Amino acid sequence: MSVSLVDGKVHNPEGIEVNASLQCNMRCKSCAHLSPLFRRENADPAEMHDILTVLAENYHASYAKIMGGEPLLHPDVVGLIDAVRTSGVADTILVATNGTLLDRMTERFWESVDSLELSIYPSRMLTPEQVDHYRDLAAEHGVSLLVNFYGHFRSVYSEVGTDSAPLTQEVFDTCKLAHYWNSHTVFDGLLYRCPQSLFMPQKLQNGGWDHRVDGLEVEAGPEFLDRLYGFLTSTTPLRACQNCLGSVGKLHPHEELPRADWRPTEPTEELVDFEYLEICKDDITTDDGCVERSVSVPLGGA
Template identity: 45%
Template structure:
């Protein structure tokens, strides 16, 4: 078992055409609320107020970020993204930013029969999570497949019969457990679910959600990085991404080792009460140990900063100092 006092090795990143390259996807949340109340929703949507992202803000943030960062795809999600009234405009803003060539919407699919075909024409991929008791019917799925074929959209339909516990209201009582959860977190180290929200870049969505007012991490530093236009921003983003210790939210987050439970819907009044236990009681200990062993065999290594690969002068100067 890894030494809990040793920081987790950071995931490696390459510099491609002068920009940090995330081989996975970056997420933007365009609606915080949802039309479902899924137990253990990691984005806390069942208890968040109605809120929609401003397309102009997304355009500004992603265009600025694209100076120094690119990703395989942008995932548009929430909450339920199809609740957003200007979703086609948001997709256009993502494309115009130049941060990626691929745009995906992640949805529960219940509102998909009502969306304008312009959304299908604008997207590259739609991911539908099908939940027991709250799923599109066979006729609707047939419609989705036909629309996908017509617009050359990749359609990914996933049955989600279970959820893993996502966070604890009380948090980990033992700091060692916090370290172990971070070290085995696929959200950060494997899926690399970077998140941009309201001008701030986060290593993972939980770094934003668990620091919202009223939630356990509200009184601690969120450790998000404000997106900047200064010449040193790229170097600061690289340091942020390759930090060896997890964000403060890890104290309450269960990463990807929460206990598995059957999918269910819970009303707003009961939703947070289900999480009102310490992390120690919500973690799948066997899975945690299995992940520690498997990840020890495939450590994540920090890529060296190669002077020739960097376009921004500030990064070159930093590299020559041996940073």
């Protein structure tokens, strides 16, 4: 689903992403946020509130997705949730977590969220009893819960990249994050179309480039609306697309890797799943094969 202009604002039918913490307590191969390469850095609730309040003058999302890294590493995740909610940038608040720290969350946490997306991985499986417990807590607090059991990831980027302009365009055109999931990401006063365009250039081994080239500075005033809409609907690949694999990287079993072994050193051409790319050219909504099964508990469900 693409963005649209509704009542004088850009409307994102999906969610705007807020990275509570850039660090994660897991080291998943092909993490789209490159979390295994980041050290501890947490979002400041007051700063996030201010920038989202300005953005909300011209932009609205169906939900705000508090994520990471692992968002529950944030020392004041409830304060961040409250800051995002009061900015008015989205209708509801969703927290996406691997669930390994969920047992530390207080009653106030469960009262502050509308939806919870629990991603469970083979290397850190939660017990059925834990999942049932969180399902009960969600139902008790009127929180909708989606539990995704992941078995695979898709390769996310290449340290080498590609010089092929046609391949770069195809990766961009079939990118679910940019065109289907609308994974707009706010960071340090800028809006990005996807997390890779923000995080990848900061961590490339060759020094990368200034990640701000793929971002749009958030500004107040009605004149910002046209720039915002043009930015989010542009058909020109981002600078990051030369190294990014978008949604069409090769599928591989989920695993955690040591930080020293985490970087993908093959060129883009060796990491793209060309068969899946062709499928996504015809239907970008085609399932990517990463989630093995999902369990959903709707709002107020039992």
